[in-house]
Amino acid sequence: MAEATPLMRVRGLAHRFPAAREERFAVQDADLDLFPGEVVAIVGESGSGKSTLLNCIAGRLTPTRGAVHYRDANDRWLDVHALTERQQRVLARTEWGFVEQNASDGLRLDVSAGANIGERLMGQGERHYGRLRASAERWMQRVELDTGRIDDSPRAFSGGMRQRLQIARNLVTRPRLVLLDEPTSGLDVSVQARLLDLIRTLTTRMHLCALIVTHDLGVARLLAQRTLVMRHGRVVEQGLTDRVLDDPQHPYTQLLVSSVVMP
Amino acid sequence: MNDNVSPRLAVRGLAKHFTLHLRGGARLQVLDDTSLDVHAGECVALVGASGRGKSTLMKCLFGSYGADAGTLHFASSSGTVDIAAASPQRMLDLRRRDIAYVSQFLRAVPRVPALDVVAQRLIDADPAPASDDLDDAVHAARLDAARDAARALLGRLRLPPPLWELPPATFSGGEQQRVNIARGFVQPARLLLLDEPTASLDAANRRVVVELIHEAKAQGAAVVGIFHDEEVRDAVADRCVELG
Numbered sequence: 001m002a003e004a005t006p007l008m009r010v011r012g013l014a015h016r017f018p019a020a021r022e023e024r025f026a027v028q029d030a031d032l033d034l035f036p037g038e039v040v041a042i043v044g045e046s047g048s049g050k051s052t053l054l055n056c057i058a059g060r061l062t063p064t065r066g067a068v069h070y071r072d073a074n075d076r077w078l079d080v081h082a083l084t085e086r087q088q089r090v091l092a093r094t095e096w097g098f099v100e101q102n103a104s105d106g107l108r109l110d111v112s113a114g115a116n117i118g119e120r121l122m123g124q125g126e127r128h129y130g131r132l133r134a135s136a137e138r139w140m141q142r143v144e145l146d147t148g149r150i151d152d153s154p155r156a157f158s159g160g161m162r163q164r165l166q167i168a169r170n171l172v173t174r175p176r177l178v179l180l181d182e183p184t185s186g187l188d189v190s191v192q193a194r195l196l197d198l199i200r201t202l203t204t205r206m207h208l209c210a211l212i213v214t215h216d217l218g219v220a221r222l223l224a225q226r227t228l229v230m231r232h233g234r235v236v237e238q239g240l241t242d243r244v245l246d247d248p249q250h251p252y253t254q255l256l257v258s259s260v261v262m263p
Numbered sequence: 264m265n266d267n268v269s270p271r272l273a274v275r276g277l278a279k280h281f282t283l284h285l286r287g288g289a290r291l292q293v294l295d296d297t298s299l300d301v302h303a304g305e306c307v308a309l310v311g312a313s314g315r316g317k318s319t320l321m322k323c324l325f326g327s328y329g330a331d332a333g334t335l336h337f338a339s340s341s342g343t344v345d346i347a348a349a350s351p352q353r354m355l356d357l358r359r360r361d362i363a364y365v366s367q368f369l370r371a372v373p374r375v376p377a378l379d380v381v382a383q384r385l386i387d388a389d390p391a392p393a394s395d396d397l398d399d400a401v402h403a404a405r406l407d408a409a410r411d412a413a414r415a416l417l418g419r420l421r422l423p424p425p426l427w428e429l430p431p432a433t434f435s436g437g438e439q440q441r442v443n444i445a446r447g448f449v450q451p452a453r454l455l456l457l458d459e460p461t462a463s464l465d466a467a468n469r470r471v472v473v474e475l476i477h478e479a480k481a482q483g484a485a486v487v488g489i490f491h492d493e494e495v496r497d498a499v500a501d502r503c504v505e506l507g
Contacts, residue, residue, distance in 0.1 A: 004352055035352060037390075193373035200372055204383075205402060207390070222372050226351050240326060240351045247328040251284035258285060 005071065007177060007209050008034040008057070013066035015049075015056050026052040028233045030066070034177065037207040039200075041214055041224035041241065043256070049233035050213045051181055057211065058098055058179050059088045070095075073176065093123050097170030097178040101185060103162035106169070107154045113140065113165055114150040120173045139168040143198060160191035164198065171202060178203075180212040184219060196222055217260050221245060229253045269338070270300040271485035272324070272454060277333035277347075279319055293319045297333070299487075299504055303453075306476065306486035308500035315507030317489045321456050323347070324487065325364045326354040337362075337454060360388050364456040365447035367463075369439040371431055378427040381413035381445045382406065388450045416445040420471055436463040448475050455479055457488035461495050473498045 010032040016025045027049040034040060042050040055061040057068055059080045068080040073095055080088070092098065100106035107116055114136040121132055137147045143164040154162050163183060170178060183199070184192040200223055203210050214220055220227045220241055228238040229250065236250040248254045279294040293316040301307050309317040322328040324335060326346060335346035339361045344353060358364075371380045386409050417427055420441040426434065431442045440463050447455070457476070461469045469492065476499045480486060490496035496503070 038352075038355075197372055197374045204386070204390070221370070225355050239329075240354060242327045243329060243351075246322065247281075249282075249329075254284050 004035050006033040007036050007071055008032075009069045010057060011067055011069075013053065013056055013063050013068065015052050015061060016064045025049075025064070025233050027056065027063075030235055032057075032228065032235070032238075034209050034211060036176070036209050037203075038226065039203050039210045039212065039224045041212050041220035041227045042230060043214060043217060043220050043227055044230035045215060045256075048230040050230050052233075053230070054179055054181055054211065054213050058096070059083070059092065070177070093120055094173055095176050097175040099163075099166055099170055099178065099180040099183050101182040103159065103166045104154075106166045107162060109153060109155050111153070112151045113145070113154055113157070116154060116165060116169045117172050120169065124173060135172060136168075139172050140165075142202070143168045144194070158191075160187050160195065163187065163191075163195055167195075167198065167202070171206070171208075174206060176209060178208055178210045180210060182213055182215065184214070184216065199223060217245060217256065229256065271303045271305075271338050272299070272301040272487070273334075273336040274299040274320075274324075275334045275336075277320070277323060277335065278331045279316070279323055279328060280331060294323070294506070297506065301454075301485040301487055303483045303485050304480050305501050306480055306488060306499050308496050308503045309487065309489050309506055310496075310503045311506040317506055318458055320506065321364070321458050321487065321489065324454070325358070325362060325456055340453060359390075360450070361453045362456065363447045363450065363452035363454075364458070365443055365460045366458045367440065367443075369431055369443045369446075371442075373432060374430055376428045377422070377431045377434070377442045378410055378413050378417065380431060380442055381417065381449050382409035384446050384450050385409040385412060412449055413445060416449050417441070419475075420445055421468060437465070437468070440464060441468065444472060444475070448479065451479070451482055452484055455484045455486045455488075457486065457490070459489055459491060461490065461492050469495055 010030055013027060013030040014025050015027045030053055042053060044050050052061065056063045062081055070078050070080050072078055098106065108119070114133060117136040117139050118132040121135060126132055136150060140147045140150060145161060145164055154165055157165060184195050187195065196219065199210070202208065212223060224241045226239065227241040227244045228235050229244060229252065230236065231252045237244055237248065237253045244253060245257055248257050275298050277294050277297040281291040281293065283289045283291065297320060299307065309320060311317060319328060323330050324346060326349065330347040333347060337344055337346050339357055344357065349357070386405060414427065422438060422441050426438060431439050434442070444460055461472050464472065473495055476486060488500070
C-alpha cells in the first residue's frame with residue numbers, strides 16, 4: 001500500500017512572543033504531518049502552547065523558527081509563512097477553516113445567520129441571492145439549526161447554536177483543512193455531545209482534515225484518530241489516540257491520563 | 264502454494280513492559296519473548312492466570328499498546344506488515360478493513376444510535392470517494408445498506424429492536440456487549456481479536472456468538488481470543504496457548 005501524501009507538514013516550528021524572555025518559547029521543536037481525512041487532537045493543559053501552535057499553523061502568528069508547508073487543491077506545496085498576507089487570506093477563506101473557541105470571535109454579530117454562512121461563498125464570487133439563501137438553509141439543516149432563524153442575528157443565539165453556526169460558516173466552501181480551537185469548552189455537556197457528533201459526521205463525510213485543540217481527553221478519544229500531547233511548548237508524545245491514552249510513555253501523559261475521571 | 268502454510272499472523276519475541284512514572288518509575292514486565300502463529304481459519308485461545316499478559320498481547324496486536332521488542336507480522340489484504348513497526352496511518356488503515364477487535368467495553372460517541380455504531384464500521388471500511396463528499400443520495404444509499412446489515416446482525420444477537428435507534432450509553436452490560444460484537448463482526452476481518460466476547464451474555468446469546476466465530480473462521484479469519492467461559496472456548500478454539 002502506498003503511503004498517503006500529507007496535506008500539511010510542520011517542521012521545527014518554534015514561537016516566542018516578543019515580550020517573553022530570551023529562553024521562554026511558547027512552542028519549540030514542533031514537528032507534525034496532517035493527512036487528508038484524519039482528525040488530529042492537540043491536548044495539554046492551559047499554557048502548554050497548543051493554541052500558539054495552532055495559530056502558527058493557521059498563519060496567524062509568524063513562527064520564530066521552522067516552517068509550515070501546505071499542499072493546496074492543485075497539489076502545489078506552499079510555504080505558508082512565505083505567502084503574502086493577501087494569499088494567506090485567500091487560503092484561509094477557501095481551503096481552510098478556523099473555528100474559534102469563542103464563537104463570537106468567528107462570527108459577524110451584526111449580520112444575520114444566513115449572511116454569516118453566505119459570506120465565504122460571496123468571497124468566492126457567488127452573488128445569486130437565491131443560491132446563497134439555499135446554501136445557507138442547507139447548512140443550517142446540516143448543523144441542526146432551525147432554518148426559521150435564518151434572518152436572526154447570532155446575538156440572539158445560545159452558545160451551542162453560535163458554535164454550530166460558526167462551523168456551518170466555515171464548512172460552506174468545503175475546506176480541506178479545518179483548525180478548531182477548544183470548540184466544545186464552555187458548552188453544556190449535552191450541547192457538547194451534539195457538537196461532537198456533528199463534527200465527527202462532517203469530518204467523515206467530507207473527508208476533511210481537522211486539527212482540534214482541546215484540554216479534554218474525552219474529546220480527543222472520541223474524535224481524533226491521532227493525538228499530540230504538549231507540555232511547556234513541546235510535543236512530548238504523539239501517536240494513535242488510543243495508544244497515547246492507553247499506553248502513555250511520557251510521565252506527563254501518564255499524569256494527564258490518570259487525572260481524568262473517564263479518559 | 265506457500266500461502267496455505269505461511270501463517271496469517273506470526274508473533275516473534277514480543278516483549279512489553281510498563282514504566283509507571285507516577286509510582287517512582289516502577290517497571291512491570293508483562294510480556295517477554297512471546298511467540299505465536301495463527302493461520303487463516305484458525306482460532307487460538309490465550310490462556311493463563313490473570314496478569315500474564317493476555318489482554319496486553321491483544322492490545323499490542325491492535326496497536327493500542329506499543330511493543331518494546333519483537334515482530335508482529337500480519338498478512339494484510341495489501342501485503343505483509345509488521346504491526347510493531349506500522350505507522351499510525353497504516354495501523355488505522357488495517358483497523359478499518361483487516362483487523363477487528365471486540366473488547367468487553369463499548370466506547371461510542373454520545374447520541375449515536377446503536378444501529379449506526381454498527382453500521383459506521385461498514386461505512387468506515389469502504390469510505391465514499393472524496394468526490395462524492397456531500398452527495399446525499401449516494402451517502403444515503405450506502406448508509407441504508409450498512410444499516411440493513413447492522414439490523415440483521417443485531418437481530419441475530421437478539422437485541423430488542425426498540426433499542427436499535429437509541430444510543431447504547433444507557434444499555435445494560437449485556438446489551439452493550441452485543442452492540443460491540445455486532446460492530447466487530449459486521450465487516451469480515453482477516454484478523455479477529457476477541458477479548459472476553461461472551462462475558463456478560465446468557466446461554467442463548469453465547470451460542471449466537473459461537474456461531475458467528477465459526478462463520479468468521481469458515482470465511483478465513485484468523486481468530487485470537489480470550490475466553491474464560493470454557494464451554495465457549497472448547498466450542499471455538501482449535502488450540503490453546505498459555506502465556507507466562
